[in-house]
Amino acid sequence: MSVLEIILIGAVIILIFEGKKLPELMKGIGKSIREFKAGKEEPPVK
Known part of the structure; x- marks a missing residue:
């Protein structure tokens, strides 16, 4: 994704x-995001 696309998506989110x-x-x-990162770092349960 380009910077322009990210800015456009952000503007739409603000309007909505x-x-x-x-x-x-x-x-x-x-x-x-924090929960996803924490879940990624935990070892898999067997």
């Missing part, structure tokens, strides 16, 4: 979720 809900959305995305 408005300014009020955006911090809550970003918090949820950040939490999901």
Whole structure:
């Protein structure tokens, strides 16, 4: 993905979720990324 595509997607997200809900959305995305990384680092369960 190019930088222009990322900026365009970000602008659409801002328009859809408005300014009020955006911090809550970003918090949820950040939490999901942290959980994904933590799950990736754990050894597989046998």
